[in-house]
Amino acid sequence: MPATPGHYAEGPEALIVSLAMHGDRQAFEELVRRRQSWVRNLMRRCCNDENLADDLSQQVFLQSWRKIRQVREPSRFGPWLKRLAINEWLQHSRKGDALRGADNEEQIATVNVDKTGVAMDLDKALAALPEAVSMCIVLSYYERMTHTEIAEFTNIQLGTVKSHIRRGSENLRQMLSAYDDATATEDAG
Amino acid sequence: MNNERDPLLESLFLQAEQELIDEDFTTKVMAGIDRRRRGFLIGRLSIIVLLIVFELLMNTPIQDSVGTLTSTMSATLIQLENEWLNYALGPLNSIAGVVGVTLLGMQFLFRKVLR
Numbered sequence: 001m002p003a004t005p006g007h008y009a010e011g012p013e014a015l016i017v018s019l020a021m022h023g024d025r026q027a028f029e030e031l032v033r034r035r036q037s038w039v040r041n042l043m044r045r046c047c048n049d050e051n052l053a054d055d056l057s058q059q060v061f062l063q064s065w066r067k068i069r070q071v072r073e074p075s076r077f078g079p080w081l082k083r084l085a086i087n088e089w090l091q092h093s094r095k096g097d098a099l100r101g102a103d104n105e106e107q108i109a110t111v112n113v114d115k116t117g118v119a120m121d122l123d124k125a126l127a128a129l130p131e132a133v134s135m136c137i138v139l140s141y142y143e144r145m146t147h148t149e150i151a152e153f154t155n156i157q158l159g160t161v162k163s164h165i166r167r168g169s170e171n172l173r174q175m176l177s178a179y180d181d182a183t184a185t186e187d188a189g
Numbered sequence: 190m191n192n193e194r195d196p197l198l199e200s201l202f203l204q205a206e207q208e209l210i211d212e213d214f215t216t217k218v219m220a221g222i223d224r225r226r227r228g229f230l231i232g233r234l235s236i237i238v239l240l241i242v243f244e245l246l247m248n249t250p251i252q253d254s255v256g257t258l259t260s261t262m263s264a265t266l267i268q269l270e271n272e273w274l275n276y277a278l279g280p281l282n283s284i285a286g287v288v289g290v291t292l293l294g295m296q297f298l299f300r301k302v303l304r
Contacts, residue, residue, distance in 0.1 A: 025219070032218050037209040045205070054214065061218045062225065119205035141202040146192045169195045180197050 009033075017074035020065075028068070031077070032061050039085050044119075045138045046089050048127035056092055060085045082143065086135075086153055093131050118179070125175040132156065133168040140165050262288070 008016055008030035016034075019027035039060055043053035063084050071080050126134045135154060139145045147165065151158040173180065262285035269275045269282070280286050 025222075028222075029215060029219055032215045033210065033212075036211070036214055036218075037207075040209045040214070041206050045202075058214070058218050058221060062221050065222050066225075118201055119207060122201050122205045137198075140192075141194060141198055142206070169198060172198055173195060176197070176201060179201060 013077060014074040017068075017071060017077040021068050021071060021074065028065055035078075035081060036061075039081070042085055042138065042142060043089065044123060045126060045142050046135065048123040056088055057085075060088045063088065083153065086139070089135070090154065121176060121179075125172050128175065129168050129171060133164045136161050136164040137168040137172065
């Protein structure tokens with residue numbers, strides 16, 4: 001008897017990953033449902049373009065379906081998917097440097113209409129940073145990865161990761177200083 | 190520097206995170222998987238068909254060419270009276286032998302002169 005999508009929704013992720021590894025399409029569909037929010041948010045922070053972020057997220061899931069048999073432990077599917085997502089972004093940024101930012105202003109105005117103000121401002125500020133710096137910042141703040149983990153994931157030297165995060169954080173703080181003032185006002189009130 | 194994070198930026202990243210669960214996205218991913226699978230199948234079928242066509246078209250010419258080449262290469266250059274000598278020198282006393290010796294000579298020259 002074929003399993004229904006609702007049936008999978010209640011299962012533990014490791015089991016669903018095991019099923020997907022054996023070619024169960026519905027199990028993989030459930031994984032896409034569960035993990036899409038995290039992957040899409042990561043991509044949005046990285047590229048400041050919702051459409052591009054969703055395209056890249058789709059690519060990440062297509063790759064993961066193709067390579068899912070390479071997962072060694074089903075319980076470590078999350079970190080494995082994270083690696084795929086970051087590699088996808090790195091590949092994209094290597095390919096598309098020339099096009100990046102060509103029409104950023106227009107995209108910000110048209111694409112981000114349904115974003116919250118914070119998300120929009122944060123993404124705009126991240127986009128103003130050099131790509132490697134913004135990547136390190138996103139991995140540190142959004143993914144909560146340590147500097148060593150970021151260095152391993154991105155093949156950037158540890159010292160460079162540290163300085164990217166330090167300088168990037170300072171620049172971001174400057175660009176988003178309005179939020180600092182707002183927080184201070186709220187605290188005082 | 191340790192792994193400490195700026196509290197303001199941390200809170201902004203948390204606030205910026207949205208719950209993005211969209212059935213449309215899932216459908217697109219699954220459709221993409223189907224498309225790739227179809228493409229892969231079509232690619233495989235095309236290769237099989239091409240191989241069959243190639244085999245049908247080229248079977249006779251390839252066999253003929255191989256036959257001609259084999260008989261040409263094994264043709265004896267100098268007919269010797271002694272049958273045993275003929276057998277012993279057979280590998281060298283043929284076009285293939287001359288070609289082989291020439292190639293070895295060229296390789297030797299290349300190593301000694303050009304390097």
